[in-house]
Each structure stands twice: as C-alpha cells, then as structure tokens.
Amino acid sequence: MTTCNEKSKGVQKELLRIIQSNDIQPILEIIAITIDEVRADSKQLPQLYNRICPLIPARSKYNKRYWMAAYVLYYSRAQFKELLDALKKVDHEIRKLYKYLGNLEKKDKRRKRKDVLSLEYLYSMTLENLYELQHNRKVILEEVKRIVRQLVE
Numbered sequence: 653m654t655t656c657n658e659k660s661k662g663v664q665k666e667l668l669r670i671i672q673s674n675d676i677q678p679i680l681e682i683i684a685i686t687i688d689e690v691r692a693d694s695k696q697l698p699q700l701y702n703r704i705c706p707l708i709p710a711r712s713k714y715n716k717r718y719w720m721a722a723y724v725l726y727y728s729r730a731q732f733k734e735l736l737d738a739l740k741k742v743d744h745e746i747r748k749l750y751k752y753l754g755n756l757e758k759k760d761k762r763r764k765r766k767d768v769l770s771l772e773y774l775y776s777m778t779l780e781n782l783y784e785l786q787h788n789r790k791v792i793l794e795e796v797k798r799i800v801r802q803l804v805e
Contacts, residue, residue, distance in 0.1 A: 664707045670722040683721035686800040742789045749782045
C-alpha cells in the first residue's frame with residue numbers, strides 16, 4: 653500500500669512540475685483548451701477525470717483542467733516530446749528576432765540617411781523571418797491539438 657501511495661505522490665509532484673513549467677505552458681494551455689472543447693463528446697474524459705481526481709490536492713491553486721492537461725502530457729510525453737522541443741526552438745528564435753528588431757530600431761534612430769535603406773531591408777527580412785516562425789509555432793500547436801483530440805475523444 654505504501655508503494656502505491658509513494659508512486660501516486662511521485663506522479664503528483666511530476667504533474668505539478670509540468671503545470672508550473674514556463675517552457676511547457678503553451679502546450680499545456682492548448683491541451684487544456686482542447687479538453688474543454690471535446691468535453692461533451694468525449695467518452696474517455698470521464699475515465700481520465702476519475703484517474704486524475706485522486707492526484708489533485710484538496711487545496712490546489714490550479715484548475716482541474718490543468719491537472720488533466722498535465723496528466724495527458726505526462727502519460728503521452730513520447731508523442732509530445734518532438735513537438736515540445738520544436739516549440740522551444742521556435743520560441744527561442746522568436747525572442748532572438750524581437751531583440752534583433754529592437755537593436756535595429758535603435759540603430760535606425762542613430763544612423764544617417766544613406767544607411768536607412770540597408771536598415772529597412774534588414775528590418776523587413778527580420779520581420780519575414782518572424783512571421784514564418786510565428787506560423788511554425790501555430791502549426792506546432794495545431795498538431796498538439798490534433799494529438800490531444802485523438803487521445804481524449
């Protein structure tokens with residue numbers, strides 16, 4: 653009995669770590685939203701809720717939907733690992749581009765007229781890259797949504 657209780661506590665700690673992780677937050681949010689969307693039509697969601705219910709602390713500050721999303725992510729992490737890695741990479745590149753755009757804007761204010769065209773070109777190319785990365789991010793999150801639907805419907 654103690655072993656089962658220890659295992660449950662371990663899973664509970666891991667679920668809490670997932671919920672609190674900033675890196676996983678975008679995927680966790682998409683999973684939670686998708687669970688809400690399929691709630692009425694899902695045959696597996698009540699079973700999932702019954703499995704997760706004992707793992708949710710009585711005084712949890714997190715909504716039950718986040719615990720369910722963390723549970724789905726925890727037990728299906730192999731399916732999400734590649735997507736999570738890709739999302740982290742895209743988010744990192746987006747942050748780098750925003751920083752680069754900020755630097756270009758600062759340089760633009762200090763430059764003379766002849767350099768403006770080259771800065772505008774760099775700025776437009778950077779924006780194109782940023783839009784492409786944002787599109788890639790959206791595609792990754794849509795794939796997460798598709799996988800979650802398969803898991804819980």
